[in-house]
Amino acid sequence: MAQRPWRRIGLKPPTPAALGVLLALALLALAHVPPQLASSAPGPPRDATPAAGALACSEGLREPPAQPRREQPHVRGRRRRRAAAGDAPPWLSHDDLQKMRLLAEGRIVSKTRVPAHGQVLRVGLRAEGDTAAASPEEECRAGRCGLIKRPGDLYEVLAFHLDRVLGLNRSLPAVARRFTSHLLPYSYTDGSPRPIIWWAPDLQHLEDANNDQNSCALGWLQYQDMLRPHAPTLGAEDAPCSGIPRSEWSRLALFDFLLQVHDRLDRYCCGFQPDPSEPCMEEMLHEKCRNPAELVLVHILVRRSAPTRLVFIDNAGKPQHPEEKLNFRLLQGIDSFPAAAVATLQSGRLQGLLLESLRLDRELWESHGGAQGLRPLLRTIERRAHVLLRYIREHNLRVFEDLPR
Known part of the structure; x- marks a missing residue:
């Protein structure tokens, strides 16, 4: 019977412990091979991505990394045009x-x-x-x-x-x-x-020094009469603001509700219980709410170049106005709203669109801490938009299409 090699030269067979030591030394030597030599060894390159199956097995069935999507040519073209337009x-x-x-x-x-x-x-x-x-x-x-x-x-x-x-x-x-x-x-x-x-150079002001922030003198009761579906024919020369169509008041009401601008349609704060610090309380205007005939509208302005279009001024509103005190009086008498604006409110994209727009105003953007700092304000506007949409549904109000400009 043939002998094993170590028996021919008179050596004793290695013990299992000695084999373990030799194997450990071999692995240690391989670990210190220079990278240049290791990279020349046959097999896949060091930065090769493992097969999807191997990656899933070794990392707990994790999905393989997604490949970057190639941008479609029409999207690239739109981005280039936007960049060219600033x-x-x-x-x-x-x-x-x-x-x-x-x-x-x-x-x-x-x-x-x-x-x-x-x-x-x-x-x-x-x-x-x-x-x-x-x-x-x-x-x-x-x-x-x-x-x-x-x-x-x-x-x-x-x-x-x-x-x-x-x-x-x-x-x-x-x-x-x-x-x-x-x-x-x-x-x-x-x-x-x-x-x-x-500063619009052709804003139309009344000559009355006590009422120069209006283009026409309009009381609350007159305003409500104008909003009725069967109001007298617009354009009657003896009616103040009669040349302003009802659709303009709808735009104003929607805008003022989202911003909670009271000092236009409700400068007396009749639509909510004001805090003592409100100007309408300090100037004792709130007391006049008992007599609607005494209530007047302010900041109702048009331009001489466009006398049928309202101009919105003093629009800061009240971003911190609490939701439980929203002023629904601003919507009183309004039976329809502009379709394009309502569609934007319904889209769920209002915050994103506003951020895209506000990003152009670098001073405002940086002073408020960018998107993160502005989001609380925009969330407030969006919550009010949801309230307005619910109001439109519950009152079964119409929307109207804007005429081309």
Whole structure:
């Protein structure tokens, strides 16, 4: 019988313990082979992805990593066009963008106090290449003026973007800006962002010094009469605001409800129980709610160039107004709403659309901490939108299509 090799040379067979030591030394030597030598060894490269089955087995049946989706050519083209247009969303017109740029970057060349409006300043603005105007009034008549308001009015910028996202297009362009001009008082240049709103040169004001924030004098009872389906023919010359169609009031009511702007349709706070700090309480206006004949509307304005279209001003509203105190009086008498705006509210995309729009206002975006800081405000608007949609369903209200502009 043939002998084993170690018997021929007189060696004893290795013990199991010795075999274990030898195997451990061999594995240790392999672990210290230089990478260059290891990579030259046959087999798959070191960074090769394991087969899907092996990956699932070794990592608890985890799905293999998804391959990146290839962007379709039409999507790439749309992104390129958006980038070429400054990444502006389609609801902001070219005119909007021009005015926003003037407000954000225009050099301040004059300032004027606005009577009876406290901390509001009207400033003349000049973009690069603009010729100097003969006077501050001439600057404003050329459409190169803005109103600087208080830091607490920054929500007017949010209101402008909400107006455009909903397709209402009744607010004046507004941006946030930090001011450094030596022409301004120190309180305006302390580093706090303030809203600046484009000054429309042809806003129509009443000549009455006590009522110059209206284009027409309108009481609450007259307003409710105008909203009735069988109201007298619009355009009757003896009726105030008679040239403004009912659809305009529908836009205003929807906008004011989402922002809870009381100081327009309900400056007396008749639609909710106000806190003692509310202006309507401090000025003892709330007491007039007992007599509807004494109630009047304010900030009802049109432009001479478009006398049938309302202009929404002073739109900061009350973002912190509690949901249990929402003012439904703002909707009283309204029996229909614009279809495009309602569709946007129903889409579930309101927050995303507003973030896309607000991203263009770098000062507002950064001062509020970007998307994370703005989301609480936008969630409030969205919750009010849900309440409004429920109100529309419960009252079986209609929607109307907007006529082409």
